[in-house]
Amino acid sequence: MDPLTPVEREWGRRLAASGTDGCLSAEALISLAERGKSSPNYSTAMSHVARCPNCRATLKELRAADALRPRTSFRFGWTGRLGIAAAIAAAAVLGFLLLRPGMDVPGLAPGGPVAKSVPSPAKGRTDPLPVPKSSPNQVTPETRIAKSSEPEPKPIAPAKPKRASSRFAKSKPKRPAEEAVVPDSREEHRELVASQPEGFSSASILEGEVLTLNHEVGEVCPRNWNEGEVVPKRRGGGTGAL
């Protein structure tokens, strides 16, 4: 700070000596300390405070006392409230994106909470199921005969069965092709179907699984017909085996 000149110090002494007239009331000082620039007659009151050492000292004491006030309760300011609102909104958006139907999330069951709709089996149904068309690459006895005169084809990887919907394509667990029991012919397929118990309706035979109505739990269950074991369908993502 630029040091005051002797003349200025003398002015200050005289200002202080003459400034004690018309001191502010206690109420005016309290209002000045509490409301600051929005207190009534701020300009007049502050110009007196600037001159009067008494009122200035009392105002300082008021502010010092308020500075000692213990803060026991946590109060949210506007920034705190905005921060919390932003965090909740971000969590909601993130949750929506992650748990959206059809989203693959590492660590979560594929397919999410959407259950695959399966037609209810018609009881006593005996007519054969439509046989899936064999792909051109698939080797059947007929094709073997037809192609016997042709040079030995290169080994072709078994074709993946055509999926009903690309939406569920990802939800199906990948199964090695050699594990799938694929009927070689229409006759074999009919035998397969006929060997199933009553209640059998439809299945992706190509993948070695059938659906059956589990009368005990009243649900359609996947059944591994190779093992003859009925596994109750799990709710909420338990249909991943289908």
Next chain:
Amino acid sequence: MLLGSGQDSEGTSARASGEFRPKAPPDRTGGTDALEDLLRRERPAIERYVRSRARTRDDADDLVQNVLLKAARHFGDFREECPFSQWLLRIAINEVKNYYRRLAGERIESTDAWEEENPAALQQSPSQACPTLHADDSMVAERLLEAMHCVCGEDETNVISMVYQGESFEEIAAVLEMKSATVRSHFLRGRAKLLAHLVANEPDLVGGAEAIRAAAERAACSDAGDALDMAEREALEANDANSTVFRSACVKIARHLPMPILVFAAMEATWIL
């Protein structure tokens, strides 16, 4: 709200006129009526202050009761160096401070204990005590304030007044709710404007034209790094208070002005004559 605490029956008229005038002390010998009257008048403000700061209503009642008891006990020590309402408020502030410290689990300091036992000490600190108001003090102060209002803004006037009375920039910043850098710039700008105005228009407040000329000559040959340069000398000749060069020259001259006691003694002698 610029009113004092009229301390006797005449205080009502002083309050009505919106002006505080020092009054004769209330009748303290038979003074229960006078004291009761004062306390009844000032109690609502004190109660409002304490209630908005205490945690519970019971705490607030206890604090108000302590304040009133201390005021009654030490009423004889009240020297009227400040209005009664401010004295009562200072006692209340001390009570609230001690209350906060008790809440925080602090041990109350000995100075507070001293003040608690001596509310008379809350009236004014010895450095602030100016019991006699000289007419010449008021006259000089009034002329200074007029000059400040003439050339400075409101904030600059307030800042200059407080800096001249020895307040630091930080203290002023707390009182005026400003940054201390803002306070400093207000002071430097306002001070230059005030000194330039006084040198150009009211030289008697700074010792007269002769004293200014002598100070200018000393400033011109100063080796302290604040010597007047050529432009500042020319600005002094032009005597234009609105020129920034003239203002900086006046700030340098003010450092070389003669002893103020001699200056004001000569000035007062001139006024008397």
